[in-house]
Amino acid sequence: MTSSDNSVPCVTAKLQPEAAGALFEIIDSDGFTPTSWHDVESGVCRVALFPDEPGGVGRAQAALLAAAALLGVAVAPEITAVAQTDWAESWKRFFHVAKISDRVVVRPSWEHYAAQPGECVITLDPGLSFGTGKHATTQACLCYLDRLAAQDAHRYVLDMGCGSGILAIGAKLLGFEDVRGFDNDPDCIRVSVENAAVNGVAIPFEVDDLSHTHGPADVVVANILAPVLIEFAAQVAGSLAAGAQARLVLSGILDTQYGAVCAAYEGQGLVEIDSLLIGEWRSGLFGCVRPV
Numbered sequence: 001m002t003s004s005d006n007s008v009p010c011v012t013a014k015l016q017p018e019a020a021g022a023l024f025e026i027i028d029s030d031g032f033t034p035t036s037w038h039d040v041e042s043g044v045c046r047v048a049l050f051p052d053e054p055g056g057v058g059r060a061q062a063a064l065l066a067a068a069a070l071l072g073v074a075v076a077p078e079i080t081a082v083a084q085t086d087w088a089e090s091w092k093r094f095f096h097v098a099k100i101s102d103r104v105v106v107r108p109s110w111e112h113y114a115a116q117p118g119e120c121v122i123t124l125d126p127g128l129s130f131g132t133g134k135h136a137t138t139q140a141c142l143c144y145l146d147r148l149a150a151q152d153a154h155r156y157v158l159d160m161g162c163g164s165g166i167l168a169i170g171a172k173l174l175g176f177e178d179v180r181g182f183d184n185d186p187d188c189i190r191v192s193v194e195n196a197a198v199n200g201v202a203i204p205f206e207v208d209d210l211s212h213t214h215g216p217a218d219v220v221v222a223n224i225l226a227p228v229l230i231e232f233a234a235q236v237a238g239s240l241a242a243g244a245q246a247r248l249v250l251s252g253i254l255d256t257q258y259g260a261v262c263a264a265y266e267g268q269g270l271v272e273i274d275s276l277l278i279g280e281w282r283s284g285l286f287g288c289v290r291p292v
């Protein structure tokens with residue numbers, strides 16, 4: 001949507017950087033495109049919501065206030081207009097080549113990167129689906145996938161809640177032979193298929209949800225919010241193959257919620273093998289039996 005002066009309306013608000021990631025996870029972003037940037041010098045993070053439709057400004061403002069209230073943070077939304085040309089290019093300043101794990105590097109398409117021997121470079125541009133590699137929860141999953149692939153890549157990996165497809169694509173580039181993914185959002189499947197093609201890998205992605213078991217897969221990765229992981233613990237754990245080598249990676253969990261998630265999965269017969277804290281997000285690696 002543009003006005004006659006070629007500007008687009010947007011709703012913006014200042015936020016603490018640590019709240020921005022959580023806000024993006026819970027905001028109901030139907031009808032607008034959320035984005036954020038972090039001024040490292042001032043420490044201030046600003047979120048901006050660009051409505052897709054005329055009249056969407058009020059909805060974006062209400063969604064921002066509702067998500068902030070859920071998080072218990074105060075925001076003061078402002079309505080501004082941004083030149084369309086600036087908007088189209090400005091977000092590129094916030095996405096750069098990022099080394100995520102020993103071998104995984106994420107690169108936006110407009111930046112060149114000369115891969116070092118052994119590195120897997122995921123080419124991924126930010127879009128509407130979660131999973132650019134900037135979020136701690138995605139990073140933790142890629143770190144675990146890197147470690148698991150180094151141990152044994154002859155395994156079937158299932159990405160539950162694939163978003164942009166970044167984890168499945170990373171798994172495939174790391175050498176896992178059989179990789180699949182699903183999401184309950186059809187837009188995520190369309191984006192995942194496109195992203196897989198950009199990266200030259202073929203991965204079956206499908207629209208599906210967590211309400212029933214899938215697999216069984218040797219490696220299951222689920223980066224979804226803690227309450228969802230707890231609600232569907234039986235289905236997620238039930239999608240993991242039996243055996244000492246099977247591994248489940250759970251992410252999307254605030255450190256304060258991690259104990260409850262562990263309890264839910266221990267209740268399904270799994271044991272925690274390792275956990276990784278990045279910022280306020282703790283991710284866990286689980287197995288059917290603890291390795292000796």
Ligand SMILES: C[S@@+](CC[C@H](N)C(=O)[O-])C[C@H]1O[C@@H](n2cnc3c(N)ncnc32)[C@H](O)[C@@H]1O
Nearest residue numbers: 130131138161162163183184185209210223224
């Ligand atoms: C935090 S994003 C993770 C995206 C990506 N896997 C990553 O690690 O960056 C969670 C994804 O789970 C999906 N999701 C949430 N609830 C789901 C459900 N019940 N069934 C399937 N997918 C779900 C969302 O649509 C979203 O794409």
